[in-house]
Amino acid sequence: MSDAIQYEKHGDIAILAANNPPVNALGKAVRDGLLEGIARAEQDGVKAVLIYGEGRTYFAGADIKEFGKTPLEPYLPDVCTRIESSPLIVVSAMHGTALGGGLEIALGSHYRIAVPSARMGLPEVLIGVMPGAGGTQRLPRLIGAEKSIEVITSGRQIGAKEALELGIIDRIAEGNPRQIGLAYARELIDQGAPRRAVSEMPGPEPIDFDAAYEATLQKGRGQISPATAVRGVQAAAELPFDEGMKRERELFTYLMNTDQRAGLIHAFFSERAVGKLPELEGVEPRPLSAIGVIGGGTMGAGIATAALLNGLSVTMLEMSPEAAEAAKGRISGNLSGALKRGKISQAEFEEMTEKALSLTTSYDDLGQVDLVIEAVFEEMSVKKEVFTKLDAVCKPGAVLATNTSYLNVDEIAAVTSRPEDVIGLHFFSPAHVMKLLEVVVADKTAPDVVATGFALGKQLKKISVRAGVCDGFIGNRILATYRTAADHMILDGATPFQIDEALEEFGFAMGPYAVSDLAGLDIGWAVRKSKRAEGLHPKARDVEFADRLCEQGHFGQKTGKGYYDYAAGPRSRVPNPDVPGLIEAERAAKGITPHEFTKEEIVRRYMAAMVNEAAKVVGEGIARRPLDVDMTLLFGYGFPRYHGGPLKWADLQGLPELLADIKRYAEEDDYFWQPAPLLEQLVAEGRTFDDLNKEAA
Numbered sequence: 001m002s003d004a005i006q007y008e009k010h011g012d013i014a015i016l017a018a019n020n021p022p023v024n025a026l027g028k029a030v031r032d033g034l035l036e037g038i039a040r041a042e043q044d045g046v047k048a049v050l051i052y053g054e055g056r057t058y059f060a061g062a063d064i065k066e067f068g069k070t071p072l073e074p075y076l077p078d079v080c081t082r083i084e085s086s087p088l089i090v091v092s093a094m095h096g097t098a099l100g101g102g103l104e105i106a107l108g109s110h111y112r113i114a115v116p117s118a119r120m121g122l123p124e125v126l127i128g129v130m131p132g133a134g135g136t137q138r139l140p141r142l143i144g145a146e147k148s149i150e151v152i153t154s155g156r157q158i159g160a161k162e163a164l165e166l167g168i169i170d171r172i173a174e175g176n177p178r179q180i181g182l183a184y185a186r187e188l189i190d191q192g193a194p195r196r197a198v199s200e201m202p203g204p205e206p207i208d209f210d211a212a213y214e215a216t217l218q219k220g221r222g223q224i225s226p227a228t229a230v231r232g233v234q235a236a237a238e239l240p241f242d243e244g245m246k247r248e249r250e251l252f253t254y255l256m257n258t259d260q261r262a263g264l265i266h267a268f269f270s271e272r273a274v275g276k277l278p279e280l281e282g283v284e285p286r287p288l289s290a291i292g293v294i295g296g297g298t299m300g301a302g303i304a305t306a307a308l309l310n311g312l313s314v315t316m317l318e319m320s321p322e323a324a325e326a327a328k329g330r331i332s333g334n335l336s337g338a339l340k341r342g343k344i345s346q347a348e349f350e351e352m353t354e355k356a357l358s359l360t361t362s363y364d365d366l367g368q369v370d371l372v373i374e375a376v377f378e379e380m381s382v383k384k385e386v387f388t389k390l391d392a393v394c395k396p397g398a399v400l401a402t403n404t405s406y407l408n409v410d411e412i413a414a415v416t417s418r419p420e421d422v423i424g425l426h427f428f429s430p431a432h433v434m435k436l437l438e439v440v441v442a443d444k445t446a447p448d449v450v451a452t453g454f455a456l457g458k459q460l461k462k463i464s465v466r467a468g469v470c471d472g473f474i475g476n477r478i479l480a481t482y483r484t485a486a487d488h489m490i491l492d493g494a495t496p497f498q499i500d501e502a503l504e505e506f507g508f509a510m511g512p513y514a515v516s517d518l519a520g521l522d523i524g525w526a527v528r529k530s531k532r533a534e535g536l537h538p539k540a541r542d543v544e545f546a547d548r549l550c551e552q553g554h555f556g557q558k559t560g561k562g563y564y565d566y567a568a569g570p571r572s573r574v575p576n577p578d579v580p581g582l583i584e585a586e587r588a589a590k591g592i593t594p595h596e597f598t599k600e601e602i603v604r605r606y607m608a609a610m611v612n613e614a615a616k617v618v619g620e621g622i623a624r625r626p627l628d629v630d631m632t633l634l635f636g637y638g639f640p641r642y643h644g645g646p647l648k649w650a651d652l653q654g655l656p657e658l659l660a661d662i663k664r665y666a667e668e669d670d671y672f673w674q675p676a677p678l679l680e681q682l683v684a685e686g687r688t689f690d691d692l693n694k695e696a697a
């Protein structure tokens with residue numbers, strides 16, 4: 001017998017216990033073990049079989065690590081069919097998370113019982129595939145087509161109580177899965193309960209599947225797996241079971257071979273790998289229970305909110321009692337949002353706002369905090385003043401963090417007597433909502449301070465990415481480059497509206513110009529002014545049309561007008577009719593003859609700029625691995641998850657073709673389009689960014 005399934009004869013019940021830590025994924029050894037176990041149970045003359053998982057969960061799904069490789073027999077749908085067709089009564093007892101192929105094994109069983117805390121679902125669409133072991137055929141027979149579509153296309157996890165109400169499981173019982181499963185099997189045997197096969201039940205009543213398909217496609221914003229899964233459920237209503245299974249297999253195989261599947265699985269594993277750094281192995285983070293936040297504007301209040309929501313106490317320092325009260329107002333506003341959504345109780349709200357949060361105007365009150373984050377004005381002299389004061393008052397070993405989004409953290413650390421305690425913690429606004437945290441490691445930052453940064457990120461439920469020091473770190477540095485590429489396309493003939501449309505079709509929730517309107521055009525204006533004051537490189541193209549909007553007082557959504565007109569509200573943007581004229585005037589002044597851009601060209605140039613800069617960021621060691629860049633763009637910049645991240649996208653497109661494009665663009669502008677040495681090296685060696693991820697693992 002395969003070790004992954006342990007067989008035990010317990011009177012007239014055979015027990016098949018999965019033992020494939022950490023999540024009992026249904027790899028080949030587990031599938032072999034299940035088939036062998038069922039066959040052996042039938043030979044052993046028992047009356048029932050109990051299937052359950054040892055450790056933290058029932059099967060959490062097919063083994064995703066096998067995806068993209070040649071499928072190995074036995075195939076999971078055949079295992080489910082074999083279980084279901086056994087003449088013995090098969091009971092599945094679930095705990096933890098019965099997901100995907102896991103739930104499909106349970107649906108192939110004749111009876112299903114779960115502990116109250118069990119959760120279950122068919123989340124395959126979230127990793128770019130769809131249920132492929134009968135999930136789209138058996139679930140609709142139990143709960144109907146409409147509900148199945150909702151469950152399968154959302155990929156959501158269903159609690160045991162709801163699963164019982166829906167009819168996915170037969171019973172909930174307290175205890176461990178082995179105990180409750182054995183008791184249930186015993187009861188079924190004693191009652192002479194029949195063997196029950198879901199596949200033998202009638203198919204669901206048909207609904208308007210075309211409408212459901214279209215609606216799901218629309219909602220997916222370019223992601224195809226949820227809509228494809230609708231066709232699987234349709235087959236359950238329209239075809240006999242066996243033919244429905246064949247149709248499910250075809251659809252599943254189609255999705256398995258898509259780039260979206262590769263992108264989503266890359267995102268799944270990278271999300272888990274991003275916080276695992278060799279330099280942190282065996283390094284204990286410093287204790288963390290009380291933090292200080294300096295500056296209670298939108299960013300500081302967001303950071304404080306995230307900390308309070310996740311069990312930390314916060315001392316908020318502001319310049320005056322009035323400013324401190326205003327900060328408290330912002331924090332309470334954020335927390336009342338959490339209260340309204342049922343994320344926290346009234347008692348927790350009061351505890352957070354009245355006890356865990358304290359306000360001060362004196363640095364002395366930061367003397368006992370474990371970590372302090374400043375979120376003050378982005379100006380080096382201001383930051384230096386803050387850190388000099390912190391150095392004087394903070395207890396030894398306290399972590400001193402700056403939330404700067406581009407300033408040099410080494411320079412900030414140098415004003416203290418303890419640069420080893422200084423780190424950058426770059427949050428994204430609103431900090432209690434956005435998932436990304438860049439942990440910026442300066443030259444002298446101590447390893448346990450880096451570990452503390454990651455520990456804080458984990459406690460705040462963020463995706464933390466290690467970044468080195470440079471202008472803009474990982475994310476904002478890459479953003480500055482691809483945003484510039486977009487501006488250049490406008491000078492050369494595209495409109496902001498075409499660019500937004502092309503990138504929204506690519507999968508971004510908002511195009512770059514709509515994002516600028518949301519963020520406020522004054523931010524970019526200030527940056528351009530200071531760059532011009534520093535002196536632009538003689539070959540750098542200056543871009544001025546946005547300045548014209550700002551000069552007229554149009555800063556985007558907050559003033560009701562920017563690239564778009566928001567007269568009818570922030571969600572109903574209409575192109576600002578003055579914008580094309582401003583752009584044409586600039587082209588004319590600069591002697592540029594505009595040309596048309598197709599959507600494909602827009603996406604290609606924008607992405608080429610992103611990938612090229614990302615390759616420089618990795619090549620210079622600012623990001624340790626390509627996947628660190630991918631996760632930064634995914635969680636901080638709205639990059640569509642189903643492309644996996646810019647460097648995964650680049651691998652899927654083909655690096656030689658992308659480099660050839662960059663070189664072609666360089667013929668027009670060899671200052672902006674300087675190929676990244678790392679990209680050239682990978683192409684020369686016939687390797688990919690993902691090869692670098694694997695080497696770093």
Ligand code: 3H9
Pocket residue numbers: 022023025060061062063064065076077097099100101102104123124127129130131132133135269272273
């Ligand atoms: C499917 O079933 C297709 C079928 O319909 C048809 C087939 C023909 N495979 O997330 P965690 C690893 S598609 C391989 O940190 P948690 C994970 O990488 C599948 N490995 O823990 C991590 O490894 P490491 C449908 C897996 O407690 C470790 O386990 N199922 C798999 O926060 C711990 O994971 C899904 O999509 C897997 N399936 O969350 C479920 N799952 O320690 C995907 C996890 O080396 N999984 N690992 O970093 C999850 O949603 C969460 O992992 C789960 C646990 C909720 C289970």
